[in-house]
Structures are given as structure tokens and as C-alpha cells.
Amino acid sequence: MAGIKQVQRQTGVALWRQIADRIREAISRGAYDETGMVPPETVLALQFGVNRHTVRSALAALAQEGIVRAVQGRGTLIERKERLNFPISRRTRFTDGIRDQARETRALLLGHAQEQADAEVARWLHIKPGTLVIRLETVREADKRPVSRATSWFPAARFAGIGEAYRTAGSITKAFAALGLSDYVRATTEITAAHADSADIADLGLTPGAVLLITKAMNTDLEGVPVQYSISRFAADRVQFTIEN
Amino acid sequence: MAGIKQVQRQTGVALWRQIADRIREAISRGAYDETGMVPPETVLALQFGVNRHTVRSALAALAQEGIVRAVQGRGTLIERKERLNFPISRRTRFTDGIRDQARETRALLLGHAQEQADAEVARWLHIKPGTLVIRLETVREADKRPVSRATSWFPAARFAGIGEAYRTAGSITKAFAALGLSDYVRATTEITAAHADSADIADLGLTPGAVLLITKAMNTDLEGVPVQYSISRFAADRVQFTIEN
DNA sequence: AGTGATTTGTGCGTATGTATG
DNA sequence: CCATACATACGCACAAATCAC
Numbered sequence A, B: 001m002a003g004i005k006q007v008q009r010q011t012g013v014a015l016w017r018q019i020a021d022r023i024r025e026a027i028s029r030g031a032y033d034e035t036g037m038v039p040p041e042t043v044l045a046l047q048f049g050v051n052r053h054t055v056r057s058a059l060a061a062l063a064q065e066g067i068v069r070a071v072q073g074r075g076t077l078i079e080r081k082e083r084l085n086f087p088i089s090r091r092t093r094f095t096d097g098i099r100d101q102a103r104e105t106r107a108l109l110l111g112h113a114q115e116q117a118d119a120e121v122a123r124w125l126h127i128k129p130g131t132l133v134i135r136l137e138t139v140r141e142a143d144k145r146p147v148s149r150a151t152s153w154f155p156a157a158r159f160a161g162i163g164e165a166y167r168t169a170g171s172i173t174k175a176f177a178a179l180g181l182s183d184y185v186r187a188t189t190e191i192t193a194a195h196a197d198s199a200d201i202a203d204l205g206l207t208p209g210a211v212l213l214i215t216k217a218m219n220t221d222l223e224g225v226p227v228q229y230s231i232s233r234f235a236a237d238r239v240q241f242t243i244e245n
Numbered sequence C: 001a002g003t004g005a006t007t008t009g010t011g012c013g014t015a016t017g018t019a020t021g
Numbered sequence D: 001c002c003a004t005a006c007a008t009a010c011g012c013a014c015a016a017a018t019c020a021c
Helices: A015-029 A041-048 A052-064 A119-125 A162-169 A172-178 A198-204 B015-029 B041-048 B052-065 B119-125 B162-169 B172-178 B198-204
Strands: A068-071 A075-078 A084-087 A105-116 A132-142 A145-155 A185-195 A211-220 A226-235 A239-244 B068-071 B075-078 B084-088 B105-116 B132-142 B145-155 B185-195 B211-220 B226-235 B239-244
Touching: A015 A041, A015 A052, A015 B185, A041 A052, A052 A068, A105 A162, A119 A145, A119 A211, A119 A226, A132 A162, A145 A198, A162 A172, A185 B015, A185 B211, A198 A226, A211 A239, A211 B185, B015 B041, B015 B052, B041 B052, B052 B068, B105 B162, B119 B145, B119 B211, B119 B226, B132 B162, B145 B198, B162 B172, B198 B226, B211 B239
Parallel strands: A084 A239, B084 B239
Antiparallel strands: A068 A075, A105 A132, A132 A145, A145 A226, A185 A211, A185 B239, A211 A226, A239 B185, B068 B075, B105 B132, B132 B145, B145 B226, B185 B211, B211 B226
């Protein structure tokens, strides 16, 4: 293992971006922890078999992301940034899950609307397609940094006014409570990963090509009746999930 | 929502590749399931706001990957390919997990070695750093398609010869059984996502910029003693995880 | 304080890749 | 298939900041 990772040309991905991705991963793997710096540009250029300009483009992109900081004469320093850990369990709650890891969490309601359930939403919520549901578009932040954006659907008959309740309360748990649902549990979680699209880039402050962790999750009340279906998109460099069995 | 996802210029990712990624994701999302075909090139060009030439480059790349097949006079047909679902639970086993979704699964042992546990491995296996461990490098395939590559560590004292056992048996479960461990459970799973590196691209047959789901997992015997720590890297377009609570 | 070595910052000319029409 | 425009990548040279001695 640990062979010389060569960079590939003419693949539709610019060399500087491939190199940026490599360095980003090496940093998150802790490969440069001893010095706290990235190797000199000339060394990286040699390692990747590219010109120093190309390495500089990569490092400039990482500096833009806030991952490194270049200092003339000294080198390129790594800015420490921890990943939030997001536990997934029967008791999964966003705000509680990261409460002790961030000084401040914030929930923004981008918008809400009533609509008819499409096939997918209907399947997850165990209702007939066309049944009225309320859709919420939200963004969550931890310490001013956007962490995820989510689209959630709720049966409209049972949770009328959840949009306003969420805006007021600032969390799903509290909005549910305000509407008479005192407790709920996570029934199913589906996890995939993909590239960020332009909406992700805008809402989460990402760079093109960024990686997302995507969950599709269904919550039920204590009787097992579905109360919420959500598609959440997390910035993969800011979050990890843990499952304890 | 559902706004027109614009494609972005000057981001280090060629337009044709961004479009290929979008179409690939749309296909895997089932967006074109009604017709089984991708929309006409002229329509796609209009949607993405690019020239038809650019769309053609994207479709050519997807055809190269075997995801679509262009037929003159008819359109661009989608080749069916499902995402394997990989359940994560206390009873998580790779081969069992996807047994009913693939006709044939295969495990390749790329190599194995005995080494001293570094800080991370030691922490996960609850042993002292420097303790002897056996490291296995494996690749798993389902229906001839590589699904994941993994690095696993086992306490050397307890599981001497697990490399050969794995090569013979073709699964961790059977290798454990051959060494006297009849049962084990998944204790902890940590999930992140990142870009594929060149080793991933080579071992899993991916394209540069591909997205990976990465798990760090620890298995214990029935007494709760750690028996295995693994870092697995899954091609995100071929796999999803589910957690049932 | 001075000098050289190291490292990042900048400029410019050229070749090739990407995208348009 | 071609002409045009811009992005990407290279090679070389030199300036500016930092550090060790």
C-alpha cells in the first residue's frame, strides 16, 4: 500500500482540484499532524508530478475553504477543524446530538408549503400518494457554520401549522411538542453520499465538487405511526455519523 | 425548491463532467424511470444552459461507464443498475447483508501483514500501541463489480493466520469461525464521506472525483472484547447504508 | 546585525484542454 | 470541421518573508 498516488490528466477534473482533494484528505487523515503544516509546494509538486503553479492553485482553493493558511517564508499551516459527530440511534435528535460539541446551534426555516405527497413521500409516511403533507426546508448551523440542509415532510392533517411552530421553537422536537406530540423515535435511516449541487453550495457555503452525506430518515410516534420523513444533506467535511449497536 | 440546477464554470471541474455527475445522480435517483431514457440532448443542453456538444461529452462519459447506451434515432437508454443496500446493525455482515441483492459476491485478499498497532488502531481495539496486529487489505465485489475496499486489523495473538484463513474461506465470518470465534457483533460504526483517491480509483474502477462512503467499524466477540477494526471505502454510487432502529 | 537557505508570492510566455457557435 | 475565447498547466525567473546560524 501507500504507493505513489499519481494524478490523472484529461479526466475532466482539473489537476489542481484533484490535488486539492488529495491534500484535504491527507489533512483529515492526520498525515501532516507532526508538523501541523503541509509539505512545501516544491515537494508536493514533485510528489504529484506537476508544476508548482498547479499545487499553488490547489492550496489556494484549500485556503479559500479555510482548511490551510499560507505564510510567506514559513509554509502552509493547517487550520484545525473538527468534525461534528452526529449519533444515529432510536433517540436521534439533531440539536441534542451535537449539543455538547458546539457552543451554539441554529435552525433556519427557509420556507414551508402544503402539497400533495408524491410516490416516495407517500411510501415513507405510509400514506396514499396525493394526501396533503407539509414540506419544510431548513438549514442547520453549528457555531455559525452551516452543517446541513433538509427537506422534511409531515402529514398535514395531524401537524397543521408545523411551519410556524418550527420557526418559533427552532427545533423539530419543540415544534412537535407544541402540536401535541411529546415524543418520537427514529425508525429508519438510509445513508448515501454524493457531490454537492449548486443549491448545496449556496446554502451550506461549500465549494464545487464538495462531498455530501445524505440521509433519508423516517420518524414515528411511540405507536409506530410515521410522523416525519426527511432528506438531509450534510457537508461531509464537517460531519460524521456514528452508530452504536 | 426543484429550481433549475445551474452548472458552474471555472470551478476546476469541466462542465461535461459536472453534467455527467448530475445525470448519473438523476438516474440513480430514478428521475427518468418513466421512460427509461435520458431526455434528448437538445433538452439537456437547454436545461443545463450549455451547448449540445458539452452534453454529448457528458453522455459519452456515462456510456463509457456503462450507465447509458446511446442509440441513433431513438435516444439514450439507461442501463439498469441498482444500488446495493447494506444494512448496519449489531449483526452486520458484509456477505449476508447483500446476499439477496447480488447473484455472486467475491472477496479478494490483496495482501496481509503483521505489524505494530498505531495509536488509532490501538484505541479502537482497546490494546496498547505497539501490540502486534495483523492487517488485511481486501476488495469486495458483487456481480463482478467492485463494491468496497477495506483495511482490517486483528489482534495478532488471538487470530494468528487469519490472512490465510480469509483467503481460503472468502469471508471474515468464516475466517473467524476457522480460528475458533463462532460469533461476533458490530459494536460501533463511524460513517464519513470523501473523494476517491487514486488507489480507490484503481481498486474499485472509479472515475476521478468519485464519491466514497467510508466506515470505521469495530467488531467484538460476545463478551465485548474487540476482535476487529476496519476502515472500509465504498463506491457511493453503488452502495447505500440503512439503519433500522 | 548579516548571510544564506528555505518557502511562499508574482509575472510572463507558451501549449493544450474545454466550450461555444 | 473550423474559428474563437477562455481555462488549465507548464517552465522559468525573481521578489519577499521567515528562520537558522
